[in-house]
Amino acid sequence: MEMRSFEEFLAKAGCNVARQSLPLLQSQLSVEPPIVLTKQFRSDLPVHIGAFSKIHGPGLMAWTKVGRFTSIAPHAVLGGNEHAIDWLSTSAVFEAPQMHGWDSLLSSTNSPRKFEFSGAVKCVSVGHDVWIADGAFIRGGVTIGDGAVVGARAVVLSDVPPYAVVAGNPAKVIRMRFDDVTVEKLCAFQWWRFDFAAVSQADIRDPRAAVAQLEDLEASGKIAEYSPGYVNAGRFR
Incomplete structure (x- = not known):
């Protein structure tokens, strides 16, 4: 059945998207269902969210790209506006x-001049299987690698390597989730290519064993990649 609205499509595709300050149809939101998005986002900037990700409000997202199976807690801010600190004014x-x-409110003789600041908004790229804890701040232009963990209240000003655990202000790597061999294996295999029903056929409590099990399942044709495709608001305009 043809969907009459973006909201109707999202509901039928298992997506929980909170009401925004502007209609979703006016946004640049693009989703790979299913997702949860209860955080406010900038409707005038691209926001892409991969399948099985949960992004909880309150908080704000600007220009953001999020992978699959990623969890973003309440009060986290991703890509807030930057201000020109080397100009006469930061306003x-x-x-x-x-x-x-x-x-x-100004007279026509004092019509204000507009100045372009190219660094005002930069894309935040969040990988697959990332966990961003409560109240974290991710600066625009930062990339969070696959499998990384960002601690609560962390202030992330630079890129985070895959499977690193970062915390603090400014955020620093405090440890890696796994040893180098395991990280290399996980990044190469990219288990998030599959849906969670397929992945759950392996014992996820042991990452290296799980990858081996999923490799066997894929080789035998028992699991296949999950590819529902992205849908954006523009399709319904």
Whole structure:
């Protein structure tokens, strides 16, 4: 049956997306169902979310790309606006004079000039199977590698390696989740290619054994990659 709205599609595809400040149809949201998204996001910027990821509000996402099986806790902020700290003023009103309609309060002879700040918003790229804990801040332009863990209240200002555990302000690597051989195996196999029913056929409590089991299952044709495809709001306009 043809879907009449983006919201209807999301509901039928098992996606729980909270009401935003603007209609979803006006957004640049793109999802690979199913997902949970109860965090506010910038409707004027691209937001891509992979299957089986859960992103809980409150909090904010700007220009963000999230992989599969990723968990983002409440109060986390991903890619907030940057301000030009080497200009005369740090205020964003010089980048967007029309903000709040303040420009209309000025006389025509003092019409404000607009200045472009190219570094205002940069994409945050979050890999697969990432856990970002409560209240973390991820700076725009940062990449969080597959399997990484970001501790609560961490301030992440630089890229995080795959399977690293980071914490603090500024965030630093405090340990790796697994040894180098296991990390290399996990990154090469990319178990998130499958849905969670397929993955659960292996004993996930032992990562290296689980990869070996999934390799056998894939080789025998007992599991196949999950490929539902992405759907975006533009399809329903």
